[in-house]
Amino acid sequence: MYDQNVYDDEKFFNGYFALRQTKDNYNVLIEQPAMSKLICAVKDKCVLDLGCGFGDNCAQFARMGAKRVVGIDISEKMLSVAKKENSHETVQYVHSRFENIDTLNEKFDLVYSSLAFHYTDEFDVLMKKIYAVMNEGATLLFSQEHPIATATIDGNGHYNYDGDEPVSYTFSHYNKSGKRTVEWFVKGVQKYHRTFAQVINAVAQAGLTVTQVVEPTPDERALSIRPSLRKEFIKPSFLIVKAVKK
Amino acid sequence: MYDQNVYDDEKFFNGYFALRQTKDNYNVLIEQPAMSKLICAVKDKCVLDLGCGFGDNCAQFARMGAKRVVGIDISEKMLSVAKKENSHETVQYVHSRFENIDTLNEKFDLVYSSLAFHYTDEFDVLMKKIYAVMNEGATLLFSQEHPIATATIDGNGHYNYDGDEPVSYTFSHYNKSGKRTVEWFVKGVQKYHRTFAQVINAVAQAGLTVTQVVEPTPDERALSIRPSLRKEFIKPSFLIVKAVKK
Numbered sequence: 001m002y003d004q005n006v007y008d009d010e011k012f013f014n015g016y017f018a019l020r021q022t023k024d025n026y027n028v029l030i031e032q033p034a035m036s037k038l039i040c041a042v043k044d045k046c047v048l049d050l051g052c053g054f055g056d057n058c059a060q061f062a063r064m065g066a067k068r069v070v071g072i073d074i075s076e077k078m079l080s081v082a083k084k085e086n087s088h089e090t091v092q093y094v095h096s097r098f099e100n101i102d103t104l105n106e107k108f109d110l111v112y113s114s115l116a117f118h119y120t121d122e123f124d125v126l127m128k129k130i131y132a133v134m135n136e137g138a139t140l141l142f143s144q145e146h147p148i149a150t151a152t153i154d155g156n157g158h159y160n161y162d163g164d165e166p167v168s169y170t171f172s173h174y175n176k177s178g179k180r181t182v183e184w185f186v187k188g189v190q191k192y193h194r195t196f197a198q199v200i201n202a203v204a205q206a207g208l209t210v211t212q213v214v215e216p217t218p219d220e221r222a223l224s225i226r227p228s229l230r231k232e233f234i235k236p237s238f239l240i241v242k243a244v245k246k
Numbered sequence: 247m248y249d250q251n252v253y254d255d256e257k258f259f260n261g262y263f264a265l266r267q268t269k270d271n272y273n274v275l276i277e278q279p280a281m282s283k284l285i286c287a288v289k290d291k292c293v294l295d296l297g298c299g300f301g302d303n304c305a306q307f308a309r310m311g312a313k314r315v316v317g318i319d320i321s322e323k324m325l326s327v328a329k330k331e332n333s334h335e336t337v338q339y340v341h342s343r344f345e346n347i348d349t350l351n352e353k354f355d356l357v358y359s360s361l362a363f364h365y366t367d368e369f370d371v372l373m374k375k376i377y378a379v380m381n382e383g384a385t386l387l388f389s390q391e392h393p394i395a396t397a398t399i400d401g402n403g404h405y406n407y408d409g410d411e412p413v414s415y416t417f418s419h420y421n422k423s424g425k426r427t428v429e430w431f432v433k434g435v436q437k438y439h440r441t442f443a444q445v446i447n448a449v450a451q452a453g454l455t456v457t458q459v460v461e462p463t464p465d466e467r468a469l470s471i472r473p474s475l476r477k478e479f480i481k482p483s484f485l486i487v488k489a490v491k492k
């Protein structure tokens with residue numbers, strides 16, 4: 001079992017916090033718009049947010065009328081921001097690794113996770129734990145880094161350019177899943193690469209029915225704000241999966 | 247509507263026929279072993295093989311005790327070989343584009359297709375037609391070229407080498423799905439690139455439940471016969487999807 005808590009590293013936290021303040025980052029322009037389109041109605045529902053970070057999504061679920069929102073994160077620094085900026089009477093923040101949800105004594109109608117699951121080394125087990133805390137008819141919606149992006153062992157998957165124009169992407173080790181150590185604000189950030197097949201199979205084998213997969217692309221607005229996002233048509237950065245407990 | 251019938255082109259047919267006679271081709275070493283592991287029991291069942299080609303799989307289903315096997319292919323040349331080499335009292339070969347299965351007046355327990363679906367431009371509609379000819383509890387099992395392999399518009403996705411050692415793969419246009427014209431034995435072979443998301447969504451939206459996805463890798467035996475297959479660990483050649491009608 002591995003606890004990725006680089007988010008409590010001060011240098012990492014400061015870098016990440018600054019990134020999330022920007023208005024033209026990948027979350028704001030690509031991942032969050034795609035996730036928003038897939039969120040089911042949460043009015044009077046119970047929502048679990050795994051790796052809730054600064055709590056922006058928890059607050060959004062509260063504003064959408066959720067009866068109860070539980071946000072789980074391993075980082076105390078992240079949760080302290082969440083409690084300050086995104087507190088709400090229906091939102092409870094829990095300081096824990098999200099792999100511990102089997103200790104929860106309640107069930108949810110939506111289990112949501114934005115860009116956290118590529119940090120866990122227990123994806124198959126996690127899917128089974130998620131299934132166990134879902135009500136009948138509940139939805140699982142998660143995003144993660146795209147398998148083509150996480151594939152290369154040394155983290156050196158890269159776009160190729162003709163002058164300023166991105167023309168292709170080079171990667172390796174796609175079918176060798178496992179730990180990846182990369183540099184992102186700090187050295188030694190650990191992620192786990194899984195193939196498409198492994199992601200989908202873990203969801204299906206837990207008993208969930210995959211209803212939609214999205215590899216999001218930027219819309220016109222996003223491209224006008226950040227033209228370099230046209231790279232996403234060469235190789236997407238994110239993979240989004242929606243599944244239901246039938 | 248586009249009919250890919252390059253298989254009746256004499257030059258193509260001869261090249262393809264010669265390839266399929268070899269014992270170390272990709273079908274024999276990677277795709278067929280992976281498909282075999284996923285085939286459900288077909289004894290006393292009805293099987294539909296879409297793009298059956300030379301009929302090897304139809305004959306196999308017959309030997310496995312299938313009650314009835316219908317093999318459909320658009321190529322008369324392929325079917326003439328099938329009828330000569332793989333005829334069986336329970337196997338019926340039908341000369342038709344497989345997109346016409348909505349004219350069939352029967353249902354099946356297994357719908358099987360090996361490396362044919364990347365030739366159709368009507369994948370979403372095809373999935374709905376397949377759903378309609380499946381009995382309750384029936385299985386769909388198909389393989390196709392891998393989306394990373396079909397992505398690059400000019401067909402120039404390629405491995406990169408350090409001397410003789412394959413080290414990475416370069417591609418483009420992944421998130422721009424559509425027609426791809428490539429050279430394979432002859433010029434102008436048309437295929438259709440779909441993203442992983444588009445493949446899975448078409449299956450799910452037709453009403454089928456995805457139960458397993460495989461991006462096959464060569465086993466030790468295959469690697470000993472054809473060592474260059476280690477490339478499959480960098481970037482797989484095939485995508486296999488299994489789904490059921492619940």
